[in-house]
Amino acid sequence: MSIVSFFDIGNTMVHIPIGGGYDMSWIEAIGTIFGLLCIWFASQEKTINYLFGLINVSLFAVIFFQIQLYGLLLLQLFFFCANVYGWYAWTRPTNDEGDTLQVRWMSKDKLLITVILSALGIALMTAYIDPFFLMLATIVVDFLNLFGSQIPAPQLAPDAFPFWDSCMTVLSVVAQILMTRKYVENWVLWVVINVISVGIYAAQGVYALSIEYAILLVIAANGAREWMITAKRNKEASC
Known part of the structure; x- marks a missing residue:
């Protein structure tokens, strides 16, 4: 298998006989494995999770480019930058003694601000999600076309x-963002996100x-x- 064919979503690795059947490509399978490794090592507080995360988002960016989901492609670019920053933040000394970030809970003030901004962001995106992603897709297409891609203007169906x-x-x-700062709350959000994702993807077949x-x-x-x-252990050690 050549390098070019590996990145082709039409290059099927395995047919999964679930529902109406699903052909999983090599790039999707490998990207998924790196994604699972990223989340697992992050749960173990291992900095190497960011290496796997960078590979995961890079491969999925290629996938979303091929299936013309440009809004999700742009989201992968954000995750790429977040992984680079997280790697830096987790390894950078926070004081003269060389200590690095510690796993901890957010303060009440930071938590309240995060909840308010998240709720506002969800409300605004719900109201404007179709034009928002069309705008993101158009930005990505226009940028890629600067390099001669000749991609047609995106036509997105309603969400x-x-x-x-x-x-x-x-x-x-x-x-x-919370994971890059080692806040426990990031995992609470990932649990919520994954519960929603399981339901949405099942509903879509x-x-x-x-x-x-799951x-x-x-x-x-x-x-x-x-x-x-x-x-809890870090808090007790600091007292």
């Missing part, structure tokens, strides 16, 4: 689940993705448990 889709999008961004997010849900729940224990 099937605007509220739930907005919840997943906004909360994913917030959870990723994409059972393979529903199963994948696995991510278990990992996120374990991450929440592990980080809660670590945050």
Whole structure:
């Protein structure tokens, strides 16, 4: 298999006999594996999770480019930058003694601000999700066309689940940011996101993705448990 064919979503690795059947490509399978490794190592507070995360979002950016989901492509670019920053933040000393970020809970003030901004973001995106993603898609297309891609103007169908889709999008961004700062609350959000994802993908008949997010849900729940224990231990050690 050549490098070019590996990145082709039409290059099927395995046919999954779920629902009406699903052909999983090599790039999707490998990207998914790296995504699972990223989440697992993050739950164990291992910095290497960011390496796997960078590979995961890069491969999925290629997938979304091929299936013309340019809004999701732009979201992968955000996750790429967040992974780079997270890697830096987790390894950078926070004081002269060389200590690094500690797993901890957010302060009440930060939590309140995060809840308010998240709710506002979800409300605005729910109201404007179709023109918003069309705008994002157009930005990406125009940018790629500057390099001679010759991609036609995107034509996006109306969102099937605007509220739930907005919840997943906004909360994913917030959870990723909180993870870079080692706040326990990021795992609580990932649990919520994965529960919604399992339901949405099952409702859409994409059972393979529903199963994948069920696995991510278990990992996120374990991450929440592990980080809660670590945050309690860190708090006791600082007293």
